[in-house]
Amino acid sequence: MPSTEVSAREVVLKLADSIGGVMKGQEAAVRGLLAAFAAGGHVLLEDKPGTGKTTLAKTLAKSLGARFHRVQFTPDLLPSDILGVSVFDQKEQRFEFHEGPVFTNVLLADEINRASPRTQSALLEAMAESQVTVDGKTYKLPELFFVISTQNPVEYHGTYPLPEAQMDRFMAQFSPGYVDPEVEVEILSDQEQGHPLDAVKTCATVADVLALRRAVREVRISVEIKRYVVEIVRRTRGLPRVLLGASPRASLSLMKMAQAAALIDGQPFVGPEQVQEMAVPVVAHRLMLEPEARFSGLTAAGLVAEILKGLPAPA
């Protein structure tokens, strides 16, 4: 295994350790978050309140020696509150651009579905192209730009569900979920004297993360596995009771996530295991179900799991 990959894996393992110290019993979500982070995608965390979504995001940010901004999305939040604003400087007699919180390495968009669609879509360009355009002028975002959004699936009053186009911009969606009672007891014990988040130390630099992302791109993937990826995504398009299947961007994201997962596993190539593991987080949130299907208890994650069970895995 080349030395760069060894160091890249070390980076990701250190981050996993650091986050794991705070997020007890959430190994799968941490692994998924790190895979998306290493693959260069953005992540949407959707779960009930109090399950550690924000803590997870903050822990990752703190573990990195990188700039971190948190934006609490509210209905009155304006695009300029995120992107920045041009202010007229009377002294210099010109407009000066004041960067918004989006100019950062890690952006935590907390409760993103509380903001108006106009504000939500302001993030679109930033997430897709790592740049923002204000008053006709384009500003590049930092090379390391990672968005973690959280949203609460229970509350519907005063929320604006993310449009499909924006959902597609998120590489993966995870739901950390409730932990086991034993783990919950452990969490209580950990926070008796203070929050473990306060003890988190920086364990990786921006340069380390950029090297990690390059290493992910070098993970080998065979044509057969690519076909497997495409077939999984393709099958979502013909499913009954699904209004909108996953796009080719989903295939690309699944491939990258599988590459990142393989790197975390210390495997220089992608196997079907990594593809299967990442299929639900990558594909499910992009599917648009018929309203009747949702009311009958059908879930997008369940549909993707069914596709996996109906498709012979390369072996």
Next chain:
Amino acid sequence: MNLSAGVLGGALLFWGWQSGLLMVGALLALAIEGRRWVGTRWTILPEHFGRISDLSAVLFLAMAVYAYATSDPSRAFLKLSIWQPVVFAPLVVAQAYSVEGRIHLSALFVFLRRSDHDWSKLSIDLAAGFFVLCLLAAGAANVRTPAFYAAVVTLTGAALWGRRPAGASGVAWAALFVSAAALGWAGQLGLNQLQAALERRAAEFVFGVSRPEADANRTTTALGHIGELQQSDDIVVRLTTEGAPPPLLRVAVYNRFAGLRWEARHSPMIAIGRYGPGWDLAPPRRGARRATLSTSMPGGTGLLPLPPGAFRIENLSAALVGRSRLGALRADDVPPVVVYDAHYTASRAADGAPDADDLFLPNWHGASFKKLAHELKLEPRKPSETIGRVRVFFGRGFAYSTYREARDPKADPLEEFVFKTRTGHCEHFATSTVLLLRAAGVPARYVTGFSVQEFSRLENAWVARGRHAHAWALAWTGKKWLEVDTTPAGWEDVEASGASAFRPMLDGLAWFSFRVSRWWWGPEGERGPLAWAAVALLFAFLVWRLLRGATAPAVAAKLKGRGAGPVRGADSEWYGVERTLAARGLGRQDWETNAAWVDRVTKAGGVDAALLRAAAALHARYRFDPEGLDAESRERLRKAALSLISQQAPSTSQGIAGSR
């Protein structure tokens, strides 16, 4: 291969000998039996077997096209049957030299290849099936000698010898087999005699009186039809002759009028022969003329239109031809379009002497027609004079019309025609003529057929349409039967007036369709060059498909499961491990990855977990790492897999290891 050495080779030589393709049979036998001297075996993937299967399918299609293009359907089937060993030979040869010695079932069926289910684990041995196929193909050559049976028995005995029950005595087995063969010989002799007896009875059964023959035995007239009589414009018969055509074409003759129906009494169909170049209906005559006729017979059987005076027909592709006493000719087992030649003379053919049926008058018409005959002073006179007076009677004051008004519903339509309206169509004229002649003591019959009056410039032939269907009378002059057509001249114009404006265009289409049908069903000589062209086209298509398949980028290949190209690392011994554990009930689910399966198997216990994981990791690299395995790692994978297999099933490791 589950057959003893030499059995398949022997079957192929036997097939070659019987079919006259000995050289081909010898080459195929050498190719298949040669595996015993050639030690090398190849790993042939299911995809490759699929391609070979496709080749066989194309060979079959090409042979079918050629066979059906150059032979009539019955012979084409036999020809195609004879060639079957050549069709399946590529698959059997591939199986003979493959590592597995079996063929994946999915290779044989396209729908299995496209199925989402993984059928690659199901495989079959084609040897026994191919052996039977060779014997059947040899039988299709139809060389009826005792040597055929002897050779079949010998080859079957050789094939079964290797499969006899393990504990059975060889001598007892041989004795039993010879007894069975002797019984078989007696049985086939009996079957042969039964077939001959059935064939003898066939004509009686097919043409016998017990079977109602709607066309030849009776025809229902439209005498009582109210309103306009609709007739088809479609071309029914085509006729080419040297010089003028016969004015009428006979189809059927009837002698008994019953209500509105004519029947042929005491006129059963008698078979006059089976396959043959020609059939004689009467002794040859001088001054004969020849006409080529064609008509469609979608049901494969029907009455043949013939010129009156026809004494011989030729070039008719029919299994059986029968003739009624009154002169109708029926052909059985004919192609949908029949083409035949008829030799005829102007002098009438022998239609059989008149009898009491030819003078029969139904009670309800007898008195009125006898009265009319008396008024017309038709008797006692010479028959020819009577016939002349009848012609004159119908030629004056009678008119042709296909329209009949709704008059008194109780009135007899025939009497109404003769005594009141004097307007009707050919059936009125023909029926009245027959009854009037009979009332005058002249034996007469009722004939149906076609009037030949339209020449098609497009087809350069005379054509008879549905509306040219005609009826007329036959009258006995004392020496011969004379056609007496009393329908007024000009009836054709009345019929033609109802023709469709699109008729020329429809005729063009009909002519094209006829030419295609005639090419397909007609004499073999017409099809040879086109058949070769069709075969060449088929092969050109195949070559194009193969080249296209070879050059297209792999990514552009269909993303259909595993059908998108050869599988990397398919010869991994890991699959042997999988099969061994599957035999223990720990088979991998189709959707399950190897890693997940290994976890499950490890939990179940009874397997060296560390070795299993190591082998799985090596196999994963072999299969999914584009860089593959180095020689040393490959060897480690092989050893690990064989070790696992031997741990599970020590006695069958060599048989189970191998490709997927």
